[in-house]
Amino acid sequence: MKAIEFSEQLLNLEQGLLKYAYRLKLDNADARDLVQETFLKAILSRDKFVDNGYLKAWTITIMRNTFINNYRHNVIQNTHCDRTDESFFINQTKSSGSDNPDSAYSVMEITKCIEQLKDKFRVPFKMYIAGYRYREIADTINLKIGTVKSRIFLARKLLMVQLNS
DSSP states (O other): OOHHHHHHHHHHTHHHHHHHHHHHOSOHHHHHHHHHHHHHHHHHTGGGOOOSSOHHHHHHHHHHHHHHHHHHHHHHHTEEEOOSTTOOEEEOOTHHHHTOHHHHHHHHHHHHHHHHSOHHHHHHHHHHHTTOOHHHHHHHHTOOHHHHHHHHHHHHHHHHHHHHO
């Protein structure tokens, strides 16, 4: 299937995908964002699609998996361990971290440690935390994707060592 044909068929599915997204999320803006993210992933993975008449099922699967991954990411991001003997896991709201003066100091300390990293670790790590994907980082700084993943991993390890000392 050609790219134009694929895009036209994908656009014809928009209303159905939007209805499905509304069932997953109650917020209109989040539902539209989910449809847009689904379109992006479908277009980027067009070469993996086998044209056998199941485009709607394929895109709904992409949407469902994207929704589940985003949900899990949000739950994990809002769960913190309190570091007491009992090690309770606490779900906090988004506003709970930035209102605390101690957290502002931690952000400044973390930022300072990131800036102390060597360029080969700092640049990919900062791009990663800014939201770039591994492929985008690799293309931007002309490295292999495995090298980018390795440098981000090593940057995390170096930051943990610096922050724990």
